[in-house]
Amino acid sequence: MLQPILAYGHPLLREKGKPVSLDKEELDTFIDQMWQTMRRANGCGLAASQVGKNLCLFIVDSRSTYQQMENAARQALYENGDTGIEEVFINAEMISRSGDVWVEEEGCLSIPSLSQPVARPWSIEIRYLDKELVQRQKVFSGNTARMIQHEYDHTQGILYIDHLNPVARKLLMSRLKKIRAGKVQAGYPMCFFR
Template sequence: MILPILSYGHAILRQKCQPVTVDYPELNALIDNMWHTMYRANGCGLAASQIGKPITLFVVDSKPTFENYTAEERSRYFPQGDEGITETFINARITQRFEETWEDEEGCLSIPSLHRKVERPWSIEVEYTDRHFVKQHRMFSGITARMIQHEYDHTQGILYLDYLQPLTRKMLESKLRKISKGHISVNYPMRFRK
């Protein structure tokens, strides 16, 4: 089922999310719906809070990005041997952010039409539970690590806009107001603030 994505301005997007328990009602259906919703919106990641569920759950698929990149882009954005992931992250926790950082453009399905450069660590270590409730502890780098950090931030009530300089954010205020009121056209269902 395709679910509407909350637009910028919804209070849930600013909430710190609650842990997911193994008995969370209809968890598998929710995860399936998140994947369908993300793909319908042509996204590479989606957090449960973006569909109105303030729980520590997100999905990331960096494989299509790898497949669509040129060989030169692949070598720039993916470590050697990495072809991307398709993964569900439950109760994720970033346990280490490595020193090397890089800047790249980010966007968000909840903030359509806006993209800005954000500096993030190139590599991270993450502890999480997969959709089968198997505990994982993995290191991710490059564009995959960026996608994970972006979605993880959603579970903490943080948006990529929070990393921008105050002047840049000030210049975006009128566009953000339009987005929050639904004065924007997107090709996927959204819930705007009333």
């Protein structure tokens, strides 16, 4: 079942996610709904808070992005041998971030029709439970690491626009107000907070 995506301005997007404590069947159903919702919206990641659940849970699909890229872009944005992931991250904990930072455009399903250049570390190490509730601790880099950081931020109540300098944020305010007021078409079901 598709879920509406919460739009910028909804207070749940600014809350820190709570640890996941759903039973396995309920969790599997919710995760499946998240994948369906994300794919319907043509996204590459989605956090539980974006579909109305204040949980420390997100999904990332960097594999589809990889498959749609030209070889030159793949070489620039993915480490050698990395073809992307389709992964569930439950109760994730960021262990470390590299000092090597790069800037790339980011958008967000909760902030439709906007994208901005955001500086993020090239690689990260993260500990999490996967869909089978098996604990993992992995290092990710490039575009995959960027997507994970973006979605992890959602579990901390942080949006990508928070990483912009104050001048850039100020220039976006009129567009953000339109999103908050529900005056932007997204092409997928959204829930606006008024």
